[in-house]
Amino acid sequence: MSRIVFFFSEAFRALRRNGAPTLAAVITTVVTVVLLGVLIPVFQTAQAKSDEVASQLNVHFALYDDATNAEIAQAKAQIEAIPGVADVTFVSKQEALATLKSELSDKTIVDELHTNPLPASFEVKATNAADLPQIEREVMGTTAAGKKDPISPAISNPFSRQQSTQQIAKVTSALKIVLTVIMALLIVASLMLIGNTIRLSIFTRRREVEVMRLVGATRWFIRWPFLIEGVVVGFIGGLVAILILWIGKITIVDPLSDHGDSFALAQHNSTIAFPVLIAILFGAAILVSTIGSGVTLRRFLRV
């Protein structure tokens, strides 16, 4: 018990006496946590948006009007068996017309039609939107003579509502990769930044560690105060950062979110919840600064 008190008093003594390095470590933690706190939701939103766009991409395969139910069911199973196909939905003639009608501004046009000119179709979605052209090629097939040879006689021809399916698919997958890489780099950079600052503050005290070893302090005896210091630095840094984030949230993000469409990103439901975000950031701040202390000490504790 008295030992724990000793470790804590040692840690706080060191924090007081090494004001400048301590402050540097705290500020680094604050800056990094704030940066992460802002960027994580932004990135998540951007990712979710691009996912959403990509998931809406699809290719339709029109069916001959005289296709039997059995043929349609068989064709559906065949398409579903193609690798990369996520979902195959049958769209009947009536449904196609209803969709068209809902998309038109002048709905009377549809009413003026006496027959339904739209074909029934399969709406095919891919697990990865970039695979859509490949799926299309497989469904339509090609004979040796270069003629179309669909996998099922019920299928007439492919069509796509979005003209630039392929381009959108490419852009979104590229965007996802870029975001993931930036995010990863940022996390690594912040870990190293915090770790380095702590290393620096310990480095200035390597003499102290040397003396401790000399008088026969065990490794853990030396280590505990430093670890406690790391926890305290992470705690204070995390706390200040979260305060800043919270102020930012209620003064900037929340009013914008209230306007709905004008700032849809901020209220996107796939964005991490604020309490969860701060909990993660807070935990990470403490963990990183503690690990940073521990790792640095290893160098000086080699007997």
Place this chain on the structure above:
Amino acid sequence: MARLRRNKNRAPEPVRSRGRRAPIIELNDVTKVYPGGHMALDRVSLSIGRGEFVFLVGPTGCGKSTLIKTLIRELDVTDGTVRIAGRDIGQMPDKKIPQLRRNIGTVFQDFKLLPNRTVYDNVAYALQVIGASRAEIREQVPATLRLVGLSTKLHNFPDQLSGGEQQRVAVARAFVNHPPLMLADEPSGNLDPVTSIGIMQLLYRINKTGTTVVVVTHDREMVDNMRRRVVELYEGRVVRDEVSGGYTEESTTEFGMRMQAEMGVGANGERKTNGHGHSLAR
């Protein structure tokens, strides 16, 4: 390691017990080659008995400091065995090394005090490390600081003290848990002659309580007439091991006076060094 602490009812431990008990330091063909090939110690064999006061001399770079570092296993030897109190410390697991160091007081040329702690806290730290109780600390620290003549400077920080005083704090820290062995690596290297004598006297006084003291110095002339055992190293080898000038039992004061005479400090050196070296060092 076996409890090295001296008996509480410390029987006066005269230096002449040398040879009758297991030596506290025993080196057997110790060789140390630094990475890069420099041979700092070349088959050094040496035995130092409990209660001895030994000077280790030699020119710079002869391996004195390397020898001291191998004794606290700051360095691993390349070959040979180092035994402390009969125990081969080369075989000692890393976990036991702090235990070893607690039983060896060390004093260095550059004092190695913790700059952000007071005199009292610097000395107390050595006790806190070994898990001493608060009561023990409160009793031992002032007593030891009294012994080294610093009882009025308990709450000063190292940078408010003279070199001699700082070294006294270092000695107090090394001695506060009454280790059976004390190593002093050039303890007076940074100090003027008069202050040096004060430190030597202090080490002698500690030796009188039964602690084995090994003092490293490059000042050959000083030790030549000390009437203490002198081990001389040259290029990593022991080239001389003898009791210079015939051993005599003497009081601390006599020891100090003779040292002053040896070093040509003069008659009034006695007064100035008996208490605090700082009056001159300032």
